[in-house]
Amino acid sequence: MSEVPNRIQIVGTGNIAFHVASGLAKQQTVHAIRINARSETHHDLFMSISPKIEFCINEKPDFTYPFTIIAVSDDAIGKVAEAWSGYPHLIVHTAGSVPIDVLKKAGINNFGALYPLQTFSINRKINWKKIPIFINSNNEENLNNIYSVARLLSPNIIPITDSNRLALHIGAVIANNFTNHLFAIADKWLVSNDLKFEYLLPLIRETVDKLEEMSPLDAQTGPAKRNDRRVINKHMGQLEGDQDLKELYLRLTESIFKFHHERGY
Amino acid sequence: MSEVPNRIQIVGTGNIAFHVASGLAKQQTVHAIRINARSETHHDLFMSISPKIEFCINEKPDFTYPFTIIAVSDDAIGKVAEAWSGYPHLIVHTAGSVPIDVLKKAGINNFGALYPLQTFSINRKINWKKIPIFINSNNEENLNNIYSVARLLSPNIIPITDSNRLALHIGAVIANNFTNHLFAIADKWLVSNDLKFEYLLPLIRETVDKLEEMSPLDAQTGPAKRNDRRVINKHMGQLEGDQDLKELYLRLTESIFKFHHERGY
Known part of the structure; x- marks a missing residue:
């Protein structure tokens, strides 16, 4: 059995860094979380998580921390990692x-990925227990x-390769x-027709909700699946004023039709 | 104040007919619901709703019922309505x-629409109270x-014109x-990569859930919104084997980019 580190270092102050820090801070076995920040931005937000948080601005990496999580944008990972060579x-x-x-290219010997599959917003609470985390490593x-x-964050941990991630x-x-x-497009379309996007929320x-019980292929409904040309043409006629939306409507309608008739015919 | 009819006639035995019948049968003020069916299909299902249900196969329309709901496919409405002239x-x-x-064209003098905005499946329970219903009429x-x-079905009733409906x-x-x-496409893609669609459900x-708090425009994330060409190109490279998916990926990525830069630039 591997030992769980009681001090963890996080590089970055974005959405993922914040939620990882919040999730880890809740664990009794974690005594200290060091945030490596480039600026004071989000300082107070991070400090409000827990007294376990230490917020370090532009300090050198601390090589005594037994575990480090780089939670910065994709493009910055390689460059940021060089300081940990x-x-x-x-x-x-x-x-x-x-x-x-x-x-590895940045000169690190023990490395891997810890990819939580979720969309994180700093101002929304996250239920870590429901988030699958995908991991891989060099050994x-x-x-x-x-x-x-x-x-420490989730019960749902799945090993994965780079290419599958x-x-x-x-x-x-x-x-x-x-x-x-698509929701944003529907929103814009409804508002331009004096309708409210919130009408669509129960739908x-x-x-x-259906996805919990059946596959999306089985759950598909609508004029495209039925190849109901009369309704499709009526809709296309309404979209005359919006070429982009009309084209997207046609593409997705064709895609649905193709998807369902690949099976049937 | 208008009087609520205590006997209601429904034409059709599809998903909407079933859920409308189920919703109305729960109301004490509704004493009888007559289903006008073309065949025995779904007979037992409808009869299981309530003793208030009468299931009539290929019978003539009953002109004594004070309210009739035609819940058949779009194309059939006109033809079916002719029997009610x-x-x-x-x-x-x-x-x-x-x-x-x-x-009106079918020879009816008092007519309108009652459009519940929902996707109905016969084998799924519906919470009518949350479904907005859009109505219009000739007077x-x-x-x-x-x-x-x-x-009788929902507290959320909104008058609407034909064109807005x-x-x-x-x-x-x-x-x-x-x-x-898109969920079906993601499902197919994941399965072809030995991954499970259920990994995506919490995401x-x-x-x-975000839509309850913010507009979809504000909730947008991802490489297309950031115009992160490195990630986009990496993804496009993975999609080489699936031209349809690659093209759809590109179209939607362009659409997101355009949507967000219309605002910003």
Whole structure:
């Protein structure tokens, strides 16, 4: 069994850094969390988490901390990691689309990834227990140690390869970013027709609730699936004034049709 | 004040007919619900709702019922309504994209629409109280009567024009059908990469929960909004084997970018 570190260092002060710090601070076995910040931004917010938090601005990395989490933007990970070159303990990053080798290239020997699959906002509470965390590392012993830390946050820890983590991130972009964009498009469309987006909320909630019971393929409804050209044409006629929306409507309608007739025919 | 009819006739045995019958049967003031069916399909299911239900197969329309709801597919409404030509009471249809004049053309004098904005499945329970119902009619007295019936199902009744109901239906297609299709695409993608769709469920739920607090425009995250070309290109590279998905990824990424830079620049 691996030992759980009682002092953890986090690099970064963004959404993920904040929620990781908040989640870890709740654990009795964690005595100290050092935040490595570039500026005073979010200082008070982080300090409000717990007395366990130490907020260090532009200080040198502390090599005595037995576990370090780099929670910065994808592009910055490699550069930030260089300051940890020769660090004797474990360093992980939290990105979906970055291979762990970026840490090796920065001169680190024990490295990995700890990728929580969630969309984080600094001003929204997170239920860590429901968030799956995907981990990988350069060897099995390190993987076990990353597992122990991830386990402090969630019961749902899944080992994954770099390439599958990337595939998972693509799935997350489709299911979260693209989906949310459709909500934004619907919002704009309704408001331009003197209707309210909130009318759609019970419908949206039911669409998501269904996913607990059936696959999205089985849950599909609507004119595109039925290939109901009369309704589709009526809708297309209404969208004349908005070429972008009209084209997106057509593309997604074709995509649904294709998806369902691949099965049937 | 309008009188609430205590006997209601429903034409059709689909998802909406079933849930409307179930919702109305719960009301003490409703004593009898006559279902006009074309075949025995769903007979037992409807009869299991309540002893108030009468299931009539291929019978002539009963002109003594003081309120009739046509809950059949869009294309069938006009044809079905012809059998009610000269009906002295109120008939409504439940479609999103059909003008109420289709009932006038069928020879009916008192007509309207009662459009519940929801996706109905026969095997899922519905909380009617949370579903907004949109109504319109050929005159104000009839509108009041439709309001009284709709009010038996939900506290959230909104008068709407034909053209706005059509606009609303387009919004529903975007937010429900298109969104669900993205979930189906993500599902297929994950499974083809030996990953499980259920990993995404907490993320999807959070994306929807956010909508209760902020607009989807404000909730948007991800590489497309940030115009993070490195991540986008990495994702595009992974999608090489699936041209349809790659193209959809690019289209939606461009659409998000455009949406957010219309505001900012």
